[in-house]
Amino acid sequence: MIDFSAISWRDLAPFIAIGFLAQVVDGTVGMGFGVMTNSLLVALGLPGPAASAAVRTAESFTSGISGLSHALQRNVDWSLFGRLVIPGIAGGFIGVWVFTHVGIALMRPVVLVYLAAVGSYLLWRGPRRPQTFRRTRLVGTVGFLGGMLDASGGGGWGPIVTGNLLSQGANPRSVIGTANAAEFFVTVTVLAAFIGTLGLQSVTIAATGLVIGGVVAAPIGAYLVKRLAPRTLIVGVGGALVAIALFGLLALIFAPIPTFPRF
Template identity: 60%
Template sequence: MSDLSAIPWEALAPFILAGFFAQLVDSALGMGFGVIGNSMLVLLGLPPAAASSVTHTVEGFTSGVSGAAHALQRNVDWMLFARLVVPGIAGGLCGVWALSHLSLGILRPVLLVYFAAIGIYLIWRGARRPQAYRRMRAVGIMGFLAGFLDSFGGAWGPVTTGSLIAQGMTPRMAVGTVNAAEFFVTVTVLSAFIGSIGFPAFALAASGLLIGGVIASPIGALVTRRASGKNLTQWIGGVMIGLSLWGLVALAFAPIPLFARM
């Protein structure tokens, strides 16, 4: 039997809280773990490269727990899941290759402006037009692009969740389906990165982030199921605008440790 008193809980606690907060937002709103987790790890003292590695590693596990929690809450449209996950995996593999061989830095500011535009639209729409489920268009193309861009810094959630809700999908089903598909895309991207650059271990930070994330996943899924479509739409819009502003500040003030490039 393991000795729990031997675990450095004092040192682990900040990372558990970081993982809990990042995954609570991600599981409830379908986006944010990568950006929030990475930024909080940098704030806690990890070098940016180490923070990114830890975040991607832990996200492979927390996205699986989150996807299962959303499935149990019946937040997943399995037909849409099937249309989303295969192109997402293909896009993720292409993104890892492109990141290793091409210079595509211009994509990040363009993507951040897109996030802000969709976020503003969702806040406007959530207050004025009720969401009604209908068949989504261009899901395969969207999944491929989201998977491709995810390898550049965690774009899967904002691209897919924001775009699906902007088309008119029920927010609860959009968040749940995106979370369920995210596990397969994240594991694919992580495996490709490990194969190309190796696997550094940062046990303390990764363990804390994982513990907090696993605890938060079912809570976030429950919030998604219980929240109204109007509130979810506006919350998601607000998070997208926040992520966009955070990323733009990171690009402008890279020397400031709090705003780490990702």
């Protein structure tokens, strides 16, 4: 644990800004908060499990506010929500065990290449294909894999779940809203598992700043999803997936830079 009375706003400010921007992106395209913030914390020298736990701490607050905001904007498909959330929770439990006992070094490049392929397809499809939405398949499997990779990779829920369901032809507004709502329950499950494994050390200065920025930004994404055109949302998700994949692949090349080792 840290002494919160000793935290200065100057220490928090960079992480508040990061949390705000990451949550605006996440709430609008259904992904990005975990990957962006986790990658930054690892790049700044925080160990992988501790960085993932800090992100889960922040997301347990931001995803709850985001999910509530999407529900108030009527962006949530409750039938799809029910098919996602239970498998996602189960996948999250298994993902924590995999990350803390086995590791996922060999899995990450494969997942990143997959995300780049899905993102490229959505970028191609968005402006061309008529917006005729279809019922999604294998939703439970997608939720399970999303939960597992979210725990073990620090932000796999949105890219896996949102990207896959949109590539199947689902309605962008309901997919993004539902994925955000279900993410809260997966995130809280993963956080509880991490605390049980690592203790309360997951609560850091970085996590505190991410919470503040993310909670402030959460309603903005839900508002934008309700008002943006489906084609715009699909292209936005595709672009986010490609950017996340490229960023992740570059992060695998370079060693962490311990700019702020005290975190």
